[in-house]
Amino acid sequence: MKPEQSVDKLASLAQVTRLRIFRLLVQAGPPGVNAGAIADALGIAPNTLSFHVAHLARAGMVLPRQEGRFIFYSANYPAMDELIAYLTDNCCQGKGRCLPKTAAASTTRRRRQAA
Amino acid sequence: MKPEQSVDKLASLAQVTRLRIFRLLVQAGPPGVNAGAIADALGIAPNTLSFHVAHLARAGMVLPRQEGRFIFYSANYPAMDELIAYLTDNCCQGKGRCLPKTAAASTTRRRRQAA
């Protein structure tokens, strides 16, 4: 993953409303939640929700799926996985056991060390 | 971890210069790198580095350590671990196997589902 893409993904999560949306979708699972229901659940205006969920979608952190006149959004799990792998990539030159809870990401892949 | 703290941590990473700094430190390991060396490695002005590394430190993603007249910064690995756990918390209601590379974080701990 390119640094700019990672920044976009992180920026899409680095905002209270969007983080709430994303976590709601992460916990909702693959079926996702439609826009109006998200707005209701979080108590935000529909246009504000649209703005933020579009931000998340543009960054690739959520995926839209049309269903009738509803649009369901779901978390993009592979994208989150990739992002975490990028952050923890080549951790401690691959030597240390720095991330007890997240061990898998840093030890299963070795990439170029481009800072 | 509180949502605001997570947002601060994510925001501290959601910027090209800071992400480069952080990844440099993640790969450097616990000893860390002093401010001037980071600035040199990334080709940025010392005041700009100071601004960004302070941002990362305020968010708790890096830790400063005084050594002579140098200040070494190192990645705060537990903080990164907590952040990842927060993002993946209660993933798919704990049912799915959504995050192949990051399995540990979502399956080893069950927290409150505060969105």
Added chain:
DNA sequence: TCAATGTTTCCATGATTATGGAAATGTAGC
């Protein structure tokens, strides 16, 4: 105390961002 070096703070500027009201677009059913 003085000089040299490492790091941070002060300040101004240009750029990006979040928010909501209002209007527009799209979709479904009659």
Added chain:
DNA sequence: GCTACATTTCCATAATCATGGAAACATTGA
């Protein structure tokens, strides 16, 4: 075509942020 509903786009405003020049502060050694 018309109406109802779901969602998005347009627009303006206020707030936050990134950057670098210059000055200040801190630490070390003579």
